[in-house]
Amino acid sequence: MSENTHQKLRDEIENGIVTGVFEPGERLDEVQLAKRFGVSRTPIREALMQLSAIGLVEIRPRRGAVVVDPAPQRVFEMFEVMAEMEGMAGALAARRHTEVDRDALLAAHASCEHSAASQDADAYYYDNEGFHLAIYAASHSSFLEDQCIALHRRLRPYRRLQLRVRNRMKVSLDEHAGIIAAILAGDTENARKRLRDHIVVQGDRFSDLMQILPKAR
Amino acid sequence: MSENTHQKLRDEIENGIVTGVFEPGERLDEVQLAKRFGVSRTPIREALMQLSAIGLVEIRPRRGAVVVDPAPQRVFEMFEVMAEMEGMAGALAARRHTEVDRDALLAAHASCEHSAASQDADAYYYDNEGFHLAIYAASHSSFLEDQCIALHRRLRPYRRLQLRVRNRMKVSLDEHAGIIAAILAGDTENARKRLRDHIVVQGDRFSDLMQILPKAR
DNA sequence: GTCAATATTTATGTATACAAGAATACTAGT
């Protein structure tokens, strides 16, 4: 290992959790992970410590680490907060966006249109992320951007499920169009409201998804 | 050490950073900390890992950990986000607070009045924290509450400075009264606005404080 | 005397060893 291993392990494991390689509630055995990644327990533990600090895993004393499995109520709250933060990012973006930001937003939106047109849910999922990242960047608040990215990341698994909902891509795309228009027009409160609703809708749909989720496991 | 050491160390070091025992920019030497707390480097490192995950320290590969010293711009952004989150908590509290919450809010407010009356800045600082915690709790969103507490904690050092500003206690108290009234009246948007402004004012004052800060070091 | 190249030292990163608590298996007694 040439460079800092625990950093990479942190990313690997975090990614594994977010993409479902490690399922919620799953026990993360240190020696098992160590073998898996071909390292000793030390960097594994350091990675798990970091993940516990950001709330992705829970470490119970003397009983090891498990992937947190937030109650539906809590996930709903996370969407609620996400909605507010996205709204804030949109409001700031409306006020502060530069020409570079505008081009990035339009390009991201175009990508979404493209993948929606070809009915490619995976591609749309990816491009949608880019769209939201562009908004965060346009807010010109690096702290808000960091916070949004972190929360967005944690909600990934739940958001991914939502694209399976019928017609969601089309609706999402329409909402994006309205959001972009509001931001580029400099209409802060409209941008805030539209983004907030955009996420809240996802949260509302979430209750439907919770009905399906248990079966998937 | 009978129980999980790294957890305690994490809290100790975090507290040290937040209260100024470890100054921003200060290098956190592992062996030094290990000696200081009478443990080996291992749990110290695990504690530092956790602190780096929440952004309180920065770990540069092979170059050790330092207490992060956010640029003024970034601190301002943190206040901006804090304002929005507090506003959200207030809005939710206005809608969802129970009788227990109401009593807690009134009690917290009474404590603030008391310490303000006796011109005790330290006591007011403490009671003020209790007031805000009561609002978070009344929001009945455990995730929002956690986020607010975490951010509130990180802004502690900067907020502490602000009470030195002349008359700040009196003004703060008046604002609290308005906030409580809005929450108890169930006026969500008024509560949001008042709380947002309450924090933003702190942020605005912050620019003044940045002029003083460099001298203090 | 100053700068550069090299040697030494110091601190971090990772692995391993050891200690102790929790989970599990096993044995004995009813």
Added chain:
DNA sequence: ACTAGTATTCTTGTATACATAAATATTGAC
């Protein structure tokens, strides 16, 4: 056969050892 108590195993938590990169000091040349 089932329960309770004990023994064993397994895993985490902490300490220590070793390797390696960065920082510092030293020496030599100009």
